[in-house]
Structures are given as C-alpha cells and as structure tokens.
Amino acid sequence: MTEPLDVARLQRRLVEFAAARDWQPYHTPKNLAAALSVEASELLEIFQWLTPEESARVMADPGTAHRVTDEVADVLAYLLQFCAVLDVDPLAALDAKIDRNEGRFPAAGDRTEAERG
Amino acid sequence: MTEPLDVARLQRRLVEFAAARDWQPYHTPKNLAAALSVEASELLEIFQWLTPEESARVMADPGTAHRVTDEVADVLAYLLQFCAVLDVDPLAALDAKIDRNEGRFPAAGDRTEAERG
Amino acid sequence: MTEPLDVARLQRRLVEFAAARDWQPYHTPKNLAAALSVEASELLEIFQWLTPEESARVMADPGTAHRVTDEVADVLAYLLQFCAVLDVDPLAALDAKIDRNEGRFPAAGDRTEAERG
Amino acid sequence: MTEPLDVARLQRRLVEFAAARDWQPYHTPKNLAAALSVEASELLEIFQWLTPEESARVMADPGTAHRVTDEVADVLAYLLQFCAVLDVDPLAALDAKIDRNEGRFPAAGDRTEAERG
Numbered sequence: 439m440t441e442p443l444d445v446a447r448l449q450r451r452l453v454e455f456a457a458a459r460d461w462q463p464y465h466t467p468k469n470l471a472a473a474l475s476v477e478a479s480e481l482l483e484i485f486q487w488l489t490p491e492e493s494a495r496v497m498a499d500p501g502t503a504h505r506v507t508d509e510v511a512d513v514l515a516y517l518l519q520f521c522a523v524l525d526v527d528p529l530a531a532l533d534a535k536i537d538r539n540e541g542r543f544p545a546a547g548d549r550t551e552a553e554r555g
Numbered sequence: 556m557t558e559p560l561d562v563a564r565l566q567r568r569l570v571e572f573a574a575a576r577d578w579q580p581y582h583t584p585k586n587l588a589a590a591l592s593v594e595a596s597e598l599l600e601i602f603q604w605l606t607p608e609e610s611a612r613v614m615a616d617p618g619t620a621h622r623v624t625d626e627v628a629d630v631l632a633y634l635l636q637f638c639a640v641l642d643v644d645p646l647a648a649l650d651a652k653i654d655r656n657e658g659r660f661p662a663a664g665d666r667t668e669a670e671r672g
Numbered sequence: 673m674t675e676p677l678d679v680a681r682l683q684r685r686l687v688e689f690a691a692a693r694d695w696q697p698y699h700t701p702k703n704l705a706a707a708l709s710v711e712a713s714e715l716l717e718i719f720q721w722l723t724p725e726e727s728a729r730v731m732a733d734p735g736t737a738h739r740v741t742d743e744v745a746d747v748l749a750y751l752l753q754f755c756a757v758l759d760v761d762p763l764a765a766l767d768a769k770i771d772r773n774e775g776r777f778p779a780a781g782d783r784t785e786a787e788r789g
Numbered sequence: 790m791t792e793p794l795d796v797a798r799l800q801r802r803l804v805e806f807a808a809a810r811d812w813q814p815y816h817t818p819k820n821l822a823a824a825l826s827v828e829a830s831e832l833l834e835i836f837q838w839l840t841p842e843e844s845a846r847v848m849a850d851p852g853t854a855h856r857v858t859d860e861v862a863d864v865l866a867y868l869l870q871f872c873a874v875l876d877v878d879p880l881a882a883l884d885a886k887i888d889r890n891e892g893r894f895p896a897a898g899d900r901t902e903a904e905r906g
C-alpha cells in the first residue's frame with residue numbers, strides 16, 4: 439500500500455535525504471534561495487531560443503519532456519526545502535495570495551460599469 | 556467545511572483565475588518559465604546581502620516574513636501554472652527524482668568500505 | 673574636457689562609490705553574483721509577457737526605454753564589481769571566448785562540404 | 790598591431806559572429822534578456838553552496854577560475870548583444886546611473902549632521 443503523494447510527505451523525504459548526507463550546514467535559507475533560482479533558470483534555458491509556438495510543443499519530444507520534468511522536480515525540491523528550513527507553509531501561502539489577488543484583479547464578469555470604462 | 560489544501564485544488568484555482576481574466580494567451584510555457592525564474596530571483600533578492608546567520612533569522616521580522624511568504628506563493632503559483640499548461644505532474648516528478656538521487660548519492664550509512672576509502 | 677567612457681574608469685568609480693559607503697563587507701563574490709543574477713531577472717521581467725515582436729519595440733515607449741536602460745546599468749554595475757573583487761578582466765575573458773567559439777561554431781561560409789551534408 | 794580591447798569592438802565581433810551563423814532571428818531582445826539571466830545564474834551556481842570566505846578564494850583553484858572567467862564572458866556577451874539590438878549604450882547607462890546614485894546614497898563624509906542623526 440502506497441500513501442498518496444502529497445507535499446508534506448515529499449518534504450519529509452527531502453529533509454531526511456539531506457540529513458542522511460549531512461547536507462544541512464549547506465542548506466541555509468540563502469543558499470536554498472540561490473539554488474532555487476539557479477534551477478528555475480535551468481528550466482528557462484530549455485525555452486530561451488524557442489518561439490511561443492515551439493515552447494507549447496516541448497513535451498512532444500521525449501528527450502526535452504524528460505528535461506522539463508527533471509527541472510520541475512529540482513525547482514519544487516528546493517522550494518520545499520527552503521520552506522522546511524524556514525517553517526513556511528507553501529500551500530497556505532499560495533491560497534492566501536490567490537485570495538488577495540481576487541481583490542486586486544477583478545475578473546471580467548465581476549467588474550463594475552465604471553471599471554469597464 | 557473546507558476541503559484540505561492540496562496542490563491539485565490550488566492548481567485548479569490558478570487556472571480558473573487566469574481564464575476569468577483572459578490571461579491564457581500570455582501563459583505560454585516559455586513566458587511562465589520566465590515568470591517563475593523572475594519570482595525565484597525576487598525571493599533571492601531578500602537574502603542577497605545577508606550573512607548565512609542573518610538569513611536563518613529572516614522570519615523573526617514580521618515585514619520580512621511576509622515578503623518571504625509572498626514570494627514563496629508567487630514561485631509556487633508560476634510553477635503550478637507551468638505544470639498545468641504542459642500537463643506535468645510536479646509531485647510525481649519530484650518523487651521520481653528523489654528515487655533516482657537515492658541511487659546517485661548514497662547516504663553515509665549506506666556506503667561500502669570501498670566508497671568510504 | 674571629459675575622458676572617454678571606458679570600462680576601467682567605470683569600474684574605478686564603482687569601487688570608490690562602494691568604499692565611500694563602507695559597502696565592501698557586503699561585496700563578497702557570492703553576494704555580487706547573486707545581485708547580478710537578481711538584476712538580470714529584473715531586466716527579463718520587462719519582457720516576460722511580451723511577444724517577440726513587442727519585445728523588439730520596447731524602446732519606442734519612453735518609460736519602458738528608461739527602465740531597460742536602468743536595468744542594463746545595474747547588470748553592468750554588478751558584473752564590473754564582481755570582476756573587480758576577483759580581479760577578472762571581463763573584456764579579455766570575452767575576447768578569448770569569442771576566439772574559442774569561432775572554432776566551435778564554424779560560420780556558414782567556413783563549413784566544409786562534409787559538414788554541410 | 791592589435792587595437793586595444795574595447796566594448797565597441799567586442800560588440801562588433803559578437804554581432805558579426807551571430808550574423809555569420811544566421812542567428813539574428815533568435816536574437817530578439819526578449820530571448821537575449823532570458824539568455825543573459827540564464828548565464829548570470831550559471832555564474833551564481835558556482836557560488837551557491839560556498840561560505841562567504843570560500844567564495845572569496847574561488848580564483849585559487851585553476852578549474853574554478855576558468856569556469857568563473859567563462860561565465861563572466863557569457864554574461865558580458867549577452868549583455869552586449871542585448872544592447873546592440875536595442876541600441877542602448879551600456880557604458881553611458883552606467884555612468885548616468887552612478888551619477889544618480891551619488892545623489893541617492895550620500896557617502897559617509899558627505900552626510901549632514903541631520904542625516905547622521
């Protein structure tokens with residue numbers, strides 16, 4: 439029986455993985471933020487010379503699809519490790535942010551006459 | 556009764572949020588990868604002049620803690636939107652990556668005599 | 673009479689500027705590399721939602737043109753400060769790199785029959 | 790007889806290099822800004838797990854020194870190509886920015902009694 443995949447379980451695996459290799463001294467919030475930004479750039483690198491249309495078709499090539507998936511994993515890994523060391527709940531943070539953005543950016547159907555101009 | 560927060564539900568909220576504002580034409584994989592990398596840099600910016608020790612204490616200041624949480628939300632938002640447009644499962648990607656890394660980086664206790672040298 | 677602008681003179685101004693404000697302790701190579709990457713992302717942010725065609729016209733809008741020029745200045749400032757603290761000559765580095773790339777990527781006219789296929 | 794190295798000459802070499810390989814269609818301002826940011830992250834990657842003290846000694850190791858120099862060249866290459874396609878003068882931009890910053894951040898010796906508090 440496998441438990442369903444969830445963020446808390448993956449975060450626990452990552453923390454145990456780093457602890458078993460004595461990597462915690464390297465995992466300062468600053469270093470993890472740098473590593474997160476480096477991995478996000480590696481994901482962007484795949485797209486840097488592509489047209490918008492080509493960028494929509496990257497998963498059609500198995501080699502590129504694997505690279506994309508691998509970089510997504512790296513970005514998420516460092517984001518979850520960053521959140522673990524600072525005790526930030528990323529899902530609650532995003533939920534609250536979407537709530538705030540719903541106020542800041544009214545949807546087309548929610549705008550008043552005045553806003554639509 | 557609120558459903559528990561999970562990635563799939565947040566991803567659905569983000570997709571609906573963008574659709575309600577007609578933002579899909581902007582949400583090419585290339586643009587979302589660029590936005591993800593820009594947000595990861597905004598998180599790094601908070602730490603760029605801090606010592607490792609100062610970086611470990613950022614959550615003690617309420618203003619900085621709010622900024623950190625906000626940037627974490629932005630990074631996760633673009634990562635989930637990127638995954639939505641390319642139909643990548645970020646949790647499965649990370650789970651598979653940790654499996655692979657367990658083979659690549661044996662833990663201290665798992666190393667053979669020969670590897671410990 | 674003004675001296676012509678050159679990299680060495682600008683680098684000197686930047687180093688004196690930082691010294692006069694006691695900023696050298698913050699200017700470790702690691703911090704300057706982080707700041708350089710943050711500024712490069714701020715430049716990218718201007719373009720993140722633009723089509724290729726719109727991106728070619730950014731200088732037509734005075735506000736955007738000013739923002740682009742300002743971010744270019746910030747990227748160059750941190751690059752030159754990084755090079756100053758590590759005693760790297762950026763112009764010599766680039767000159768040597770172009771030499772190497774001329775070998776790695778033959779120009780259309782320089783390719784042999786065999787390479788053209 | 791070699792001309793002295795200067796930014797305008799390197800920029801000319803870069804533009805000719807790209808033209809000889811028919812790379813101009815890829816060199817939109819948006820793509821060059823993305824590539825610049827990717828290269829800046831590759832420079833940061835060298836430093837991501839280093840302490841501030843280790844980061845100050847990177848040039849002592851010939852392999853790392855070569856990697857640093859190579860990434861500096863790449864960052865400068867994309868910055869100059871970006872400036873070439875948008876007709877931005879990077880040295881004038883930086884000179885103007887330092888002028889503005891001298892007003893924004895008074896040096897220790899220039900501060901009035903009131904500012905020193």
